[in-house]
Amino acid sequence: MGRPLLLLLILVLSVLGVLGALGGWAFVMSGAYDVSATKPHWRPVYELLEVAMHRSVQQRGDATAVPEAALRDPQLQEIGASCFRAHCVACHGGPGVPPASFALGLQPVPRSLTDSARSLSPGELMWVTRHGIKMSGMPAWEYRLSEEQLLAVTAFVSERLPRLSVPGYRELTGQAVTACGPVEPAGSDKAQGVRARGELALRQHGCTACHAIPGVTGPDSGVGPSLDGFARRQLIAGRLTNTAVNLERWIRDPQAIDPNTAMPNLGVSERSAREMAQYLHQGRGQP
Structure with missing residues (x-):
């Protein structure tokens, strides 16, 4: 490719980029996109956000180390069940238990976690629980749960919840348990400044x-x-x-x-x- 043709191609691509940016800005400023929670995202927008979310979680969650022995610890799973009942059911529901009415009005609707182990690794589950997800309604729990409780929720959701029947879930979460709140929250990485x-x-x-x-x-x-x-x-x-x-x-x-x-x-x-x-x-x- 000759130099004049290359320069022309660069110029055309630059102009198209500027026009695309201006078109996107004009679309945003027009208010044409309906942000109400009574209507779903357009399918392409929904798919794009889903792909971006999953790739972001995979990129970061794969580096999160979750001890395999802890995941299979029945006592830790029971702590996780307590935390799940206290903090997660309101949005995600559970076996035979619907989400709270406010959660049904969220857009997108929070997914059921009973099949999350099939789509998210324990490291990814731990990362999402700790850090949350922007603009989805999913909060970060690192300042609300202790390190042990974050691990316990991961253990329960990834190992115990997918195998629970409706009666089994009711029995486990209906047991007398202590409140799921931290003495000292996990907080952020102490290596940070x-x-x-x-x-x-x-x-x-x-x-x-x-x-x-x-x-x-x-x-x-x-x-x-x-x-x-x-x-x-x-x-x-x-x-x-x-x-x-x-x-x-x-x-x-x-x-x-x-x-x-x-x-x-x-x-x-x-x-x-x-x-x-x-x-x-x-x-x-x-x-």
């Missing part, structure tokens, strides 16, 4: 629902004050001297300090509160 862990903790506790936080992507909310330049402030909520220790106290139980504050107690662990405070004082929250 303070900044990364603090940012993740702020996101996973939904802080951006009310606050604009530098470096943390979220809605443009004005419910609470912006946390930009937080380290420069003299006081926390107009009451406490702005120190890391006081900020941890405020994050963990704000209403114990100010009973009239609208900021709720989010059940933030001691470690997560410390990482969040460090982020705001030493990370993107300082000038």
Whole structure:
């Protein structure tokens, strides 16, 4: 291929790329695509999202090591059944148990997990449970379950659930079990820096629902004050001297300090509160 022809081909492809980008932007800005949950995605859109999701999970989940002995541990599976009943049934249902009514209005509808072991490896199941999936309604559980509980859910879903009959499921999940909540949540990879862990903790506790936080992507909310330049402030909520220790106290139980504050107690662990405070004082929250 001669040089003039190659340059012409590059020019044509560049023009087509620009026109495609402009066409996509025009389509988005037109509002033509119906985002309501009362109508499903167009089939090509649904298929594209499914393929993207599965490839993303495979890419990351294959690297997640799940001990085979733990998967077959009956006691761990029973802990997983408790967590499944407490946190998963509402959206996914179970043998003979429908999802909660709100979950039936989600789009796409959360899939049943009784056959998930056929399409997802234990490592992939563990990864999805830990990290969740964007824009699907599937939350990340790493700040809500302990490491043992994440493994237990994986063991139950991959090994026990597919073999349970309706009576077997009712018997197992109807047993008296302790509440499935962590003493210390799994949290993020401790090998990450303070900044990364603090940012993740702020996101996973939904802080951006009310606050604009530098470096943390979220809605443009004005419910609470912006946390930009937080380290420069003299006081926390107009009451406490702005120190890391006081900020941890405020994050963990704000209403114990100010009973009239609208900021709720989010059940933030001691470690997560410390990482969040460090982020705001030493990370993107300082000038």
